[in-house]
Amino acid sequence: MKRLRYKISFALLMAVGVSSCSLDEWNPSTVDVETGYKYRDGYESLINYCYNGLYYFYGKIDGIGAMEMGTDLWANVANNETGFILYNSNMNAQLGTLATIWNGMYATVNYCNTAIYYADQVEDYASEEERNAKVAEAYFLRGWANWHLVEQFGGVSLTTIPSTETGPVNSPIRASEQAFYDLIISDLIFATEHLPDRPAGERGRVTKKAAYAMLAKAYLQRTRLGDVQENARLALEAAEELITNGSAYGVSLYQSDDQQSGFGKLWSGANNKNNTEFLFIEAVDHTEGRNPEGWNRGRTRQYYLADTRTTGAPWGTQENETWTGRSNSRNFKPTKYLLTELFEPVPDPADTRFKETFFYEYYNAKWADVTISQSMVSQYRKNPNLVGHVIKNTAAGDVTLVQGGTNTWRMGVENMVDNNGDGWLDGLSIFTPNWVMSAQEKADLPFWIVDPSDWFQADGRWVQPESHNMATYTREIYPSLKKFSAWEYVMDRQYWLGDIPIIRLGEVYLIAAEAALLYNNDVNKARQYVNAVRRRAAITSRQSEMEVSAAQVTLDFILAERGRELAGEQTRWYDLKRMGKLTADYLRATNPDIQFFDANKHTVRPIPQSFMDAIANPQEFGQNPNY
Template sequence: MKKIIYLFFLSFSLFTGCNDDKFLRENADDFLTVDNSYLNAAQFRTGLNEFYRIVRQNYNFQDNPVYFFYYGAGTDVFFRPNSDQEPFTDWSYINSTTDIFRIIYGRHYGMLQNVNQLLKQTENPEVRWNSEEEKLAIQAEARFFRGYCYRFLGCMFGGVPVLKEPVETPSLAFTRNSREEVYQLCVEDFEFAGEHLPVSVIEPGRVVKAAAYHYLSEMYIALADEKGGDKELYKKAVDAASMVIDQKVGEYHLMTERHGYRKDVAGKDAFWDLFQMRSVDGFSNFSYQTGNKESIWVIQVDKFITGGLNDGLSTRTDQERVFWPAFWGSTKFGYDGVARDWMGRGIGWLRPTNYFNYDLWEKSGEEDQRNSEANINRIFRSPDPIIDGVEVANYDTTYVTEVTLADGTPYTAKTRPGDIIKKEWLTSRQDTMERIYPRIMKLGSDWHYAAEPANGFVMEFYAIRMAETYLLRAEAYMKYGDKDNAAKDINVVRSRAKAVPATASEINIDYILDERARELVGEEFRTMTLCRLGLLYDRTKRFGYYASQNTVNEKNNLCPIPQSVIDANSQAKFPNNPGF
């Protein structure tokens, strides 16, 4: 949000243990309570802002690769390359004490408690509403976030406790509801949100009807799958997505023409334009309010306002560090280990699999613009002094690098500025795992604030982009039995990329997951998608990095319930997911 005001609610630590015993010594009188703080719509909106802040933690929280695991670490699209013994690259390291599960489980249940407290307060007769519609809109926004939390928890963990009211008294006897019951609540909340949220808003990043209908479509599919393939629910999923696609809840369409403040940069395309970092004067290519009609919900970040970034990452966002290779750090082929503006400063924490780098695009066809050099950088060159701002007189430099070829033969590689670095010169693990591999350009920037690549990178995040709405409706059509319309929806997305159209006979869940990877890599929570479908094991076993293939197990189709949650519920049965 451009205007971020934080008001923290009083909550109990019910589902996860608290490591800091100072929490237990805090006095409730030190806090504003819901009853005495939320008495008009403006105060409720202040409370709602806190939910946006917490959701932002799912995207940008700590400078640590484990916090990005749900983008698909160890699955068909990414793995952690530093070692074959990294968690998620090696699935045998994953268990109920893996701390990231405690963190994300606790994050969403903490938000759920606050959402339920706020919802309860909306019914307090002391609240001064201007109209019933105002009250319903506040409730709709809160219920959107409750649906969001249970969507995350249900997809990732399966059945979890369903709470529709705030918990007033600590308990040691919570029990798990079924996954079907979790998805049912998501459907109810997103239905309500879709009915009562506004069509449009002035503030970038605030949720609207289209966001609710997008998630509603997904949750209808999930509920239908859980019920064994309920055709009526698949039809409802089609109808929910159609509310967005058919422009019944606002003007939305894919951006097929060059747009935004960098639209005149030569050699690029409309897909590239979608992911350009906010300009120095604040123009956002991501924002619906500035003309991006594909943008449905964007996670707001801004380096230059107080509260514009999360506390754990107060100077930057981490897409570039996580997903880009550290080619700048090489001391070969003319590089000197110093990051410069055009290079970015990737660390290579999540490397694309060979399946993503090669097989996906061979299936898609050479014409697919999403695989063009503008969108996936595959050609690495020796640094050009003109680009680097070095004296042009140095352009006559010849870079000499001694390498050992794969057959053990020593070789002297000579390059001039701008020469291509040949693949056969990359022979060490560090060369190919950390330094040089295909660079997904939408996850970084060719310029940085103050030309400073380390902390001069701050990019927003798409939580929902309309291309995904088409792919959700295609999934619903396919499962309903209508592959013709499924292919038509997929081809709307492929058409923008100038890719060869899909045929109805090609359409199955693998094709849809492949297309999601091409279009949404680094945006969607890939692990969540695969867990929702029960296909994390299958896709990783077939397409993952070899260390992940060899260690993934069917139990990994769900995340383990954190052991701290099981231990905290000592007065009731709270079983873990099968295999954990």
Template structure:
């Protein structure tokens, strides 16, 4: 987002929090300035608020965020390139996992920066109107970051005070306390944020209300969730795009369906890869890297070579057979819009005889088709075992929603693609789920049908419509998978509906063999456990070493 690119490195001083524990943070302090001096000026305080947003870039559009929020569910399993099978398949998951450590530190640094801003805003030198807005943004962001913390790790450390210097203790705070504060912060945000913003990517009133709808649903406050989602749907001019595929076009990222996103920039210099505070050693590859994660390896096959259009294949994650079978591709346009099944010849030097540029070189299918003499076919039984587990983890139908054919070179790891955090379709699905839980299946079907009508292949609208009798919690979860696959919500969806273990057991045989009931929270990083002095009260989450 353009306003975030002006943050200054002095923020490192304010970001010291629980993550630092008994280790000293190296500070960059240009001109000998202090945080008190910098943050007591309007320009300096604006840099604090801008910096508070940037921690979203550790999660959204990043490998770490995908590994924790999409993997270990019913709809994804490991490709050959999966770096964190302990996290993504629960295979001996422990506090030593590096993703756990990195995200813990950054999320707590983000919370501490919000705490600092909230406590310092009265001395910021901002006008009263500006104080109201910036304070509301910080309250919103604190709620947003605390949600990630409490859902990931459960009742862990909680504080509303700015931390200065070294701390050596941590507390254990109940989950209910976290959520009580999340709702207090959201009330402040919803009361004081503006309806719109000229700085794309900042929080606004509808952004806060949309996130509140998600939080109400998470906590079983179904009437509030239904009412808030409906308000967002009706009040602010958001609209579903006519075609699902248009959501993912690189020239259409800022559209009427997006409520909130992480706005990455075409000038990759400003996407933080070189920021030593946020991304030491270029960690997380700077900008959006979703285009790397879901792509199968195609450049080892006849008629193909790596190019910009087909992405750089890290082949981290592959869809479960269950996810692919959720779609009726004869009626639902989301299947073709979401997944890539055909690769076209771009290398005649390695092509079979008679194959020309642009001819089909590879077809990957969830069906069983007769083999072709003209091109390579990967059938279902080559890719998946009889029970649906991964067999060929290198060649598979690939999620293409995050592809970026505008990258400057075929090996470019960074993408300027925005990472969508909340979009309007989720509000319809929240309203539908809340109404179902309130005992109103027809209202639920009405909301869901709006999403499904948009998803219909022209002429197939009737086939896509459901009735009240079709609505169940499992159907809603299936619909959320069809609509939101890859958008960093799935693990949270299954956890909040108490369906994580059940759906893994039914639909992800790779994760099933390792998943245990205690995996509904993740292990506290071992370096955090090692750093605190009150180890008798701040202990590892149950069953983790």
């Protein structure tokens, strides 16, 4: 009899931990296949393992580099993961993150292959329909994992038979990218046909809304391989199924009111665990910590943080402040293009997405008032009359959070007032607007102001210390990504326990707009979908300012709109690849810190050397070109 072995084909990949979706796990690893998967408990335990890969690519560093960096949106701070950011010599087959992605995605594929292969042997289901609803989760997740594999690595090995049947495959062969997409699309269609309309069990399990959204993404991404009109037509059809029939699937865009934009409501902690725009999520257990790696979740935010630990400290900011997070990484910061071209660089735009995407106000979190000193005035070129001005403490402790009654502390709780009547909160320490403020304002206001004129050289690159006498300081203080920081779910300065959306409804509207243009140049339909997203980015009294004409809605405009809408959500590298913008000219124009991009090399990643060393036919299989 075959024993259950959770080993991926090629004898390379280690199985990862238990999914947060799992409750009472039954471990069949010591019994034979026929017994292990004959009964529903054992089979559904395997389905739970299929979700595991999500937890190592979202809310973690490995997914951020591969999916968001090396684009027009982000630059490097700490010289970590520079292979992804700069396309320099660190982008090579030894890069550890690549092995993590490769191993994790193939592990997911193998779990899903196993579930699909043995599905018809499982007893205890009341009907074929009930069985198909469960195996459809594996079809969906196999499609999702293969999509990442083909987009990251190109036409590599395409597997459908589990390693329990094949044993180690020592001489794998490559499949074409088209073959990958044929399987991806087939898997996702099965998922749309058999997954339930609404969640029936634990939060986080995929349903039809996830399947239609992922199918729309896959069809749209496939346009880069040809047959553009037909793939765009099918992408539009899948997207419109969700948009038109949202009530059937329990999805809708958040609507603005006079006080808050719909985009603001989308990212509100109050809506995080039951969000009408989240279609496919990494569900995080915030009450008992039943997640892979327990409470160690939601670390996306820490890699995008400004230096509140040291550079900002004289003004009252703290590394250990739980809301903004732990600023010990400082890997990624926004480009000039993102801050000043995609987002309108003015003090009060109708579009709220800059203020909802970034922290740009940092408050005194020292647990004591900070008094501006003569040395601070001299170093930061402040008006001498500010000596002695008090920046009030805003930190408070014993703030009870959602998860299990945990107590923590954070800035922005105490003294959030303007008692001196200058128009600014008395506890404001550092202000990092995306618009340029006058030298007089910067000198007169009683907090440190760092703006685009301090961050960027004339050529758009980030300042270097030798080119700007304050650059050592100003290049470390900038707007920090805050999408994954709703303060109801900050466990401590490092971990955030909110759910993380992998696909959400706002993106589906933009998929529909792009597909409408590619299919039959229906600019009016594209405008309708773009404006639906843009209107909900403003409060009701300013929504008319957000509307664009049909003539404005081009593919380039939609790409820009995706940047405004989805910054930091691990979509951008794939967007540029699909839309033909992974080119040296485009990257040089939008992110001039990128100097080494080579279109003959960098549109796919190198295959991990650990894989090449382990197979019997490395010459035949071949490394990706020019690596």
